[in-house]
Amino acid sequence: MSNSTAPTGWGVWTWPNLVTAVRLAGIPLFCYLLLATEYYWQAAVVLAVGGGTDWVDGQLARRLNQVSKLGRLLDPFVDRLYILTALLALTYIGLLPWLFTIAVLLREATLVTMVIVLRWHGFAPPEVHFLGKCATSVVFMSFPVLVIAGLVDSAEAWAAPVGWALAWWGLGLYWLAAFVYLRQAAGLIRSKHARAHVAA
Known part of the structure; x- marks a missing residue:
């Protein structure tokens, strides 16, 4: 919230x-x-x-x-x-390939590591931005559609292309949002080092 x-x-x-x-x-x-x-x-x-x-x-x-x-x-x-x-x-x-799963889990692990590093430097996690919210929504929307595509035969024709389009497009946005968060985190840490250098 x-x-x-x-x-x-x-x-x-x-x-x-x-x-x-x-x-x-x-x-x-x-x-x-x-x-x-x-x-x-x-x-x-x-x-x-x-x-x-x-x-x-x-x-x-x-x-x-x-x-x-x-x-x-x-x-x-x-x-x-x-x-x-x-x-x-x-x-x-078997409705999702391991490649997709590993890509999502690696993204989550990257952001958890980023939050830990920021905390260590005395910063709160970056505010959630629109791209991050949008990426999460698109990835999540693909899951119920893929359930229908993979397990309801009568719906496969329309659900499979919709579900996979959402999944792969969402995964791209997911990583793009992660890079934005990482850039924000790097900027905060650089600014701290710059202030410390000036003070010294």
């Missing part, structure tokens, strides 16, 4: 956190439907709704003035968990 207003407390019992908790409950439901049943359309719907409503809790927090520390931590965690769960589940059943 991105908001310029600093949260005033943990605020566990809020409507935005309830929405986030419901979204979190959709992850095991998606896995069950996909891996243990043949309700593939339902699995795709749960995945699309759970991941595609990531903006709802943020909007509620701002409109109801219920921004909380827990929400700031839980919301991005659930977003990332949806992506990683869908990525690994679809790879496990």
Whole structure:
């Protein structure tokens, strides 16, 4: 939940956190439907709704003035968990190639390393920008479409090209956004070194 207003407390019992908790409950439901049943359309719907409503809790927090520390931590965690769960589940059943999965995981590892380095230098992580949000949305939108393409025979003709177009285009945007974040991080670190050099 991105908001310029600093949260005033943990605020566990809020409507935005309830929405986030419901979204979190959709992850095991998606896995069950996909891996243990043949309700593939339902699995795709749960995945699309759970991941595609990531903006709802943020909007509620701002409109109801219920921004909380827990929400700031839980919301991005659930977003990332949806992506990683869908990525690994679809790879496990053969709907995604390992090349695609490794590329996404490597990008995530790169950004985690960047955040650690920034923290070590005394900086907060860069603000999420539009390109990053757009890239994440496109990558995620491909997952429910690929579920339908790979497991619902009657939908393969239209779902496969749409799903793969979203997946590969999204992956490109995903890495482009990562390079923007890395450039921002490098600029912050260079500016710190430059100030230290001037002070010396």
